[in-house]
Every structure is written in structure tokens, then in C-alpha cells.
């Protein structure tokens with residue numbers, strides 16, 4: 001049965017009590033325990049480093065050439081923490097409450113409270129590692145605001161927060177490598193999980209340079225393999241992001257939680273053509289100062305600067321006066337889609353809205369002029385000074401926009417459109433971050449745990465690091481304490497041999513198809529089905545069609561895919577084929593999950609369930625649960641439900657008006 | 658911005674594996690849109706090669722946002738191509754015009770052996786970090802973040818150095834294959850912060866020793882590295898590194 005193992009007692013004491021009573025492993029025994037960490041993004045690198053420091057024998061894996069390149073590196077905007085340095089009324093409870101509400105009441109209170117509780121320690125830890133967060137002139141840490149909140153609690157390092165946090169974790173990891181506590185396997189991809197007597201005991205991975213399959217044993221296995229947004233082909237994720245590690249665990253029995261909960265980010269650079277290989281995010285922090293608008297007239301093709309103020313519709317400010325441009329992502333994305341679908345979109349594709357910095361530039365310019373006692377500064381001087389301020393805050397984002405589009409966002413408003421960005425769904429885990437397979441843990445974006453149906457900005461970095469630095473070091477001991485008598489299992493054990501053979505067979509079958517179509521072409525087609533029918537808006541009929549289309553696509557893939565090159569060499573097409581094959585199966589489950597959930601909540605918007613004003617309409621009496629899917633063979637799943645019990649917060653219709 | 662399409666000639670380095678000698682192969686590509694990124698142009702070519710049952714060109718890439726440091730092409734004699742402060746993945750085709758010939762090679766340096774085609778092995782950079790590119794603080798040992806105020810100018814300089822993405826373009830650009838810009842960026846990032854102070858001396862000595870051991874060449878101040886660095890890491894960092902190194906060598910007698 002699904003037991004979330006949330007400790008009893010009042011919310012504020014759950015984690016404290018857990019830590020005070022969980023089992024421990026003594027130092028001598030730790031040295032004998034081996035832990036496998038798949039993935040070295042924020043979640044994996046922080047976990048591997050912390051567990052290495054504790055004295056466990058850690059083996060860590062990533063498919064890039066270095067752990068420093070994990071997708072976490074690309075996070076731009078920032079990381080939340082309930083420090084209340086701004087004295088604006090923030091607290092652990094408020095961060096907890098905002099996250100629960102932002103998630104549209106589909107996450108666990110216990111987990112989210114713990115996340116808020118450890119958030120402050122994350123900032124301290126990162127500062128100690130030398131993460132160069134933005135600072136004020138007094139030398140203290142600076143904060144900015146982010147969507148879905150009314151306090152300033154986001155810590156940042158210009159537009160490179162993820163990079164700086166990951167470098168911090170990477171350096172801690174490399175230090176443990178040097179000390180011999182962690183062995184790092186880069187350019188390695190996990191292709192299956194090995195279970196023995198129902199427990200996770202190791203992995204099979206492929207050395208991506210030589211193509212060799214390798215067996216690795218661990219007393220426990222941690223999957224920190226990131227999100228699966230690339231199931232949509234186009235997303236803001238890095239090209240290599242994939243679901244394979246989690247999917248293989250799923251097929252070995254791990255339940256998949258809320259697979260259909262995906263986040264569409266409102267501010268991305270629009271698609272330019274068929275050649276498009278990925279989409280680029282423009283950080284949400286830009287909504288802090290930028291104003292979003294479309295022309296009031298349908299099909300208006302004038303240049304932005306030729307459209308006078310009173311002919312502009314600042315639709316977010318109009319519809320949501322309390323939060324304005326800072327409404328949560330799901331709300332902002334749908335509002336953009338609504339305007340574009342209604343014919344108010346801008347740019348050549350008409351699938352875009354403006355994100356305008358003119359007002360912010362002027363406002364900052366005036367503040368600067370004031371600071372420098374230049375009371376009579378002319379407009380040009382003010383604009384120049386304002387641009388300098390904006391450059392300091394968002395310079396690298398503006399540069400990136402210009403490189404991609406060839407337009408200068410200091411002069412003309414940016415054009416943006418929503419794009420797939422984050423997956424709230426993932427492997428089901430309990431409070432200890434363990435899946436339903438004993439000894440198999442899942443951390444970071446790969447698990448389903450803390451964000452409910454919609455994630456608030458700047459909270460994924462927080463969750464990844466909370467999981468890795470501050471949760472797993474405690475919870476894993478509670479399991480390993482009972483494993484100290486288990487000696488390392490040699491990898492010639494039949495379970496390893498059998499699993500490796502399965503992987504080998506699958507690779508051989510893929511290579512032997514020798515069909516006519518490239519892996520890429522299948523991935524694109526899958527992405528189109530998913531975006532059209534399981535994207536920003538979904539309905540029962542579309543989802544049913546999508547399931548059929550995906551099943552047909554799967555058959556076609558397995559009979560017509562063409563993979564050049566050989567098995568025993570570096571072969572990126574083969575790597576991709578392995579991943580796309582898993583994405584196709586996942587796509588089907590996402591549609592089934594979306595079809596099963598007859599309500600709208602957060603990022604899951606079922607057109608049949610909306611208020612008169614077009615807002616998401618939850619069905620709390622029927623769907624206050626986590627959907628945990630058990631794999632039962634080809635195209636077959638059983639649904640398990642984990643009821644969500646709210647002891648403190650009272651779910652209500654989310655309102656950002 | 659006016660968009661256009663172009664036909665191009667590509668001369669691309671192909672090398673089966675690290676033992677193969679390798680050589681240039683010429684490809685013609687047609688109808689490339691000025692809106693494409695450089696790597697999307699490679700995607701188009703690779704799709705065609707697959708269709709023609711040839712092996713696609715192997716190249717490193719991941720984020721395609723100029724931040725992971727994975728992409729690494731030496732384009733027309735310049736790491737990351739013609740645009741300043743730009744990674745290969747952020748280079749867009751409007752940098753080229755119809756009829757151009759583009760020569761594409763891997764990073765070339767003894768410490769970055771070629772693995773296949775345009776992919777090289779940069780794990781030497783990880784080993785340099787292992788030698789000392791960190792602050793020794795275990796999880797849970799930290800004091801409150803605001804108990805260490807840091808002068809804004811210093812924090813900003815530290816951040817500017819920390820912006821290095823570890824791509825290796827500096828090495829590829831240098832006639833000595835020196836890794837000084839990369840190493841100096843890390844040394845500066847940490848040395849400028851009070852948290853990095855206690856290990857300042859051993860850090861610089863150990864990192865430099867590892868750099869030498871990996872076979873990177875010495876620095877003769879030609880500045881080619883700074884000119885191609887996609888994150889515009891400044892040569893000032895090398896000056897700082899030299900000071901730190903001299904100071905540490907004198908004090909520790911190493």
C-alpha cells in the first residue's frame with residue numbers, strides 16, 4: 001500500500017522529530033556502504049558530496065563530459081529561501097503556504113513544510129562554499145521578487161543562479177572525488193536498474209565513449225536524473241534531458257506520480273521555424289520589471305513603438321490587479337495563449353506577446369538621477385541611466401535575447417511565448433524520498449514530491465538542494481542502518497547478468513531495425529502530439545486521440561527507425577534512440593493520467609473544467625490525491641491513489657486578483 | 658531584422674576515434690535560414706547524412722543557451738566562431754552570408770585529446786578543480802549567510818570570474834595550449850571572497866601543479882584567450898593568479 005510515511009505530530013515538529021529519532025549508521029559501517037547516485041545536477045551533486053563527506057562510498061554518474069554541465073546550470077532567475085532579510089513579513093510558514101497554494105493544493109503539507117524549513121540553511125551552505133550571490137552596497141545579500149508571491153525572498157547571481165549554485169555543488173563534489181570518497185563516472189548513462197529480492201541493488205550503464213555496458217553495485221540507488229520536459233521535443237530543457245533512468249525504474253516497479261503535471265513557462269523566445277531544436281527561456285525575473293501587453297486591436301501589425309499607450313492591453317495587470325505581471329506561471333501562460341488564440345498575438349507568427357522594458361528603464365533612470373541629484377536630467381540621460389541599471393540586473397538575459405533574435409531589447413520590446421519548462425510529475429516517493437522499491441530513492445526534478453500541480457519560480461533549485469544537502473543525508477541512514485550486514489554483492493550475481501542481457505538485447509533490436517526514419521523525426525512527431533493534445537490545454541477527446549496516435553507512433557518507431565553507426569563506439573544517435581523510445585512510452589502514460597484527472601489544477605488545464613472567467617476549476621471532492629501509476633506491461637497501468645490530507649491549510653479557489 | 662537563406666560549403670574535421678588520423682570532409686548545405694543557430698545548421702546536415710546512410714558528425718552540446726560549456730567548435734580559425742563573447746551554440750547563421758565556406762575543427766590541444774570528430778576529452782579541467790578549486794566546507798557547517806558581509810565591488814569581481822563555463826576555448830585559442838585563463842578564473846573567484854581566504858595559498862599552488870601535470874603549456878601573455886572567451890573572462894585574473902602564486906610560493910617555500 002502507498003504509505004507516504006509523513007511523521008505524526010504538528011507540522012512544525014515533523015522534521016525535527018524525524019531527525020531526532022531516525023536510525024543512524026556509525027562511521028565504521030558507513031565506510032562499508034556503497035551508494036549509487038545517478039545524475040549530478042543540483043540534486044545529485046549535493047547528495048553525492050554530502051554523502052561522501054559523511055563517509056559513505058559513493059559512485060556518481062552523468063551523461064555529460066563533466067558534472068558541471070548538468071541542466072541545473074541553465075537556471076537563471078534565483079532560489080527562494082525564507083530568510084526574511086528584507087523584513088517584509090516572510091517566514092517559513094509563508095514560504096510553505098505560497099508553495100502549497102502555488103501548487104494548487106496538490107502537494108503534501110509535510111514535504112512542503114520541510115522544504116521551507118531547510119531553505120534558509122541552503123543559502124548559508126552556498127555562501128560558505130563561495131557562491132557569489134548578488135549583494136547590496138552594504139555587503140549583504142540582495143533579494144528580488146518572483147511570481148506567485150508578495151515578498152522578496154529570491155536570492156540570485158545575476159541571471160546565472162543555477163550556474164553558480166551548481167558550480168558550488170560541483171566543487172564540493174570534486175573535493176570528495178579528490179579525497180577518494182566519491183568515484184565519478186561521466187559520459188555514462190544508466191540504462192537499467194538492478195533489483196535483488198525486491199530491493200534496489202545496482203545499475204547497468206553504458207560507457208558512452210566505448211559503448212561498453214557496465215554493472216555497478218550499490219546498497220542503495222539514488223536517481224537524480226532531472227525532468228522529462230523533452231517529451232514535448234521543444235522545451236527549455238537542455239538537449240540531453242531525458243526520462244530514461246526514471247522510466248527504467250518505473251518499468252521495474254517504481255510508481256510514477258502525477259505524470260501529466262507539466263509546467264509551461266510564460267516567458268520564452270518564440271519558435272522561428274521547423275529547424276528549431278530547443279526553446280530559450282527568458283527568466284521569470286524579467287516579469288518583475290517588465291510589463292506584458294498586446295495591442296487592443298486584433299491583428300494589429302504596427303511596430304510596438306507605433307502603438308500608443310491607450311491602444312495597449314496590459315492584460316495581466318487588467319485581469320489580476322493584485323499580482324499583475326507576477327501571477328504564477330500557469331496563469332500567465334494561459335493568459336498569453338488566450339490572447340494569441342483570440343487574434344491579438346504579435347510578431348510574424350502572431351504567436352507572441354510583448355514583454356516591455358521601456359517603463360522600467362525610465363523608472364530606474366529617474367531613481368538614478370535622483371540619487372545623483374540630477375533634478376533636471378533630460379529624457380535621454382534618464383533613459384541611458386535606466387538602461388545601465390537594467391543591464392546590471394538582467395544584462396546577460398538581454399544579450400542572449402539579442403543573440404538569438406537579432407533584436408535589441410533595450411530598444412524594442414521582447415517577443416515572448418509560453419514553452420514547456422518543468423515537470424512536476426516524477427517518480428513517486430515517500431517523505432524519506434524513497435520510491436516504493438526499497439533502497440531506490442529519487443531526488444530533485446525527477447521525483448514528484450513538492451510542487452503539486454504547478455511549481456513556483458525559484459523553488460526547483462531550492463528543492464534540489466534541500467533534497468541533496470539536507471534531507472537524504474538523514475533519511476538514507478534510516479534505511480542503511482538495517483543493511484549493515486549486507487556485504488557488497490558481486491556483480492556476477494545472476495540479477496546483474498540478466499539485467500545486462502536485457503539491455504544488450506534492446507540495443508541490438510534498436511540497431512537491427514535499420515528502417516528509414518531518423519530518431520529525430522520520431523521525437524518531433526511525438527512532441528507535436530504532446531504539445532497539441534497534452535499541452536497548455538487538454539480535453540478528453542484530444543487525449544484519447546493522442547493515446548492512439550502515440551501507440552501507432554511507437555509501432556512505427558520500432559519498425560522503421562534508422563540508427564547509423566555501431567554499438568561499440570561513441571554513437572549519439574543510439575543514445576538518443578534509447579531516450580526517445582522511453583519518451584514515447586511516457587507520453588502515453590501522461591495522456592492517460594491527464595484523461596483520468598477530470599479537473600483542472602495548476603498546469604493541468606482540462607478545458608471541460610473551468611470557471612466562467614476561464615480559470616482552472618479543481619474538483620477537490622474527487623481529486624484530492626496523488627495519482628501513482630504502476631506499470632503492468634505494454635500499454636497497461638494500474639492507478640494507486642495517495643490521499644492528500646490537509647491539516648493546516650484550507651484549500652480554496654486560487655485567486656491572484 | 659531581415660531574414661535570408663544561404664547555401665554554404667562546410668569543411669568539417671572527421672575522425673573516427675582517438676587513434677584515427679582524421680581529416681577534412683567537404684559538405685554542401687542548402688537553404689540555411691539566417692534565423693537558425695549554428696548547431697541547428699549542423700542538425701540539418703546530420704539529418705541529411707542519416708538519410709544518405711552516412712554517419713552523422715559527432716559534436717558536443719547540451720544546453721544550447723551558452724551556459725553549460727559543452728559546445729566546442731573551432732570555426733574559421735577561432736574557437737566558438739566569429740562573434741565576440743559567444744559560445745558556438747549561441748552563434749547564429751546571420752553571422753554568415755550566401756556562398757561562404759566555413760571550416761570547422763575540434764579544440765586542438767594535447768591535454769584535450771579528440772574522442773571523435775569534433776568531440777574532445779576535457780576531463781583534465783575536472784582534475785584541476787579536484788586539486789584545489791573549492792572551499793573545504795562540509796554540509797551543515799555554515800554560518801548565517803549575512804554574517805559574512807562582502808564588499809560589493811569584490812563580490813562583483815568574484816562573480817565575474819565565476820562566470821567561466823569551463824569550455825576550454827581559451828586553451829584552444831592559445832598557441833601554447835595554456836589553461837591559465839581557466840585556472841585564474843577559478844583562483845580569483847575563490848580568492849576574492851573571505852570564505853576562500855584560509856585555503857588561498859595551497860589552492861593556487863596545487864591547481865597550478867595539476868595544470869602542469871596535465872600538460873597544459875605556459876602563459877606568454879598573448880591575450881588570445883581573453884579575446885575568444887565566451888564569458889569575457891579578463892586577463893586581470895591571470896595577473897591576480899600570478900600574484901597569488903608568487904605570494905604563496907615565497908611563503909610556503911615551494
Ligand SMILES: Cc1cc2nc3c(=O)[nH]c(=O)nc-3n(C[C@H](O)[C@H](O)[C@H](O)COP(=O)(O)OP(=O)(O)OC[C@H]3O[C@@H](n4cnc5c(N)ncnc54)[C@H](O)[C@@H]3O)c2cc1C
Pocket residue numbers: 038039040041042043044061062063064067070071072073074075076077078079161162188189190191224225226227236237238241242244245281421422443444445446457458459460461462464
Ligand atoms: C532554462 C531554465 C531555467 C530555470 N531557472 C530556474 C530558476 O531560476 N530557479 C529555479 O528554482 N529553477 C529553475 N529551473 C528549474 C531547475 O533548473 C531544474 O528543475 C533543476 O535544476 C533540476 O535539477 P536536478 O538536479 O533535479 O536535475 P538536472 O540538473 O537536470 O540533472 C540531471 C542529471 O542527471 C544526469 N542523468 C540524467 N539521466 C541520466 C542517465 N540515464 N544516466 C546517467 N545520468 C543521467 C544528467 O547527466 C545530470 O547530471 C530552470 C530550468 C530551466 C530549463
Ligand code: SF4
Pocket residue numbers: 820821822823824825826827828838839842882885886887888889890
Ligand atoms: S576562461 Fe573563458 S574560454 Fe576559458 S574555459 Fe572559462 S569560459 Fe571558457
Ligand code: FES
Pocket residue numbers: 717718719720721722723724725726727728744745746747
Ligand atoms: S551547448 Fe551549452 S554552452 Fe553551448
